[in-house]
Amino acid sequence: MKIYGVVGWKNAGKTGLMERLVSEICGRGFSVSTVKHAHHVFDVDHPGKDSYRHRTAGASEVLLASRRRVALMHELRGTPEPSLDELLSRLSPVDLVLIEGYKRDAHPKIEAFRAETGNPLIAPDDPTIRAVASDTPMKLDRPVFDLNDAPAIADFILQETCL
Structure with a gap:
């Protein structure tokens, strides 16, 4: 599987860019999965639901399945967070995995960069950042795209990944 990341500071437009890229690249006939890193505690089920009750009772994993989707929740219970490579190995094969976060x-x-956030660019100090998607023009030593130009950004990513 080919992988490509979208990084940036909070409120830089990462999630919106990811959404546009998934839609654009899937629309071109490629299969895409995503990985999103969260820096906070999150829940995918809700108190009172059966899966929540199983998990809070102590289950290490809860697999929820229906005709439309399958969700596997794995409680770490004090064990270290899995590495990105470990998480990727759990995914079914696709043409491209887009990764939101995991900037290190x-x-x-x-x-993804929005000037209004007041945060500095990460790119100048990180050679793994191959391009910037920005809401403001800038001159860099790598390509700069309009943050909303999903077709051009998708072209770049597909070229970079040889898809």
Whole structure:
């Protein structure tokens, strides 16, 4: 599987860019999966639901299945967070996995950047960031795309990954 990341500071437009890229690349006939890193505690089920009750009772894993989807929840219960490579190995094969976050990992990435956040660019100090998607023009030593130009960014990622 080919992988490509989208990184940036909070409110830089990463999730919106990911959404547009998934839609654009799937629309071209490629299969795409995503991995999203969260820096906070999150839940995918809700109190009172059967899966939640199984998990809070102590189950290490809860697999929830229906005709439309399957969700596997794995409780770490104090064990270390799995590495990105470990997580990728759990995915079914697809043409491309887009990764939101994991900015310290060594895979190729595009940085989402919004000037209004006041955060500095990550790209100048990170050679794994191959391009920047920005809401403001800038001159860099790598390509800069309009943050909303999903077709051009998708072209770049597909070229980079040889898809």
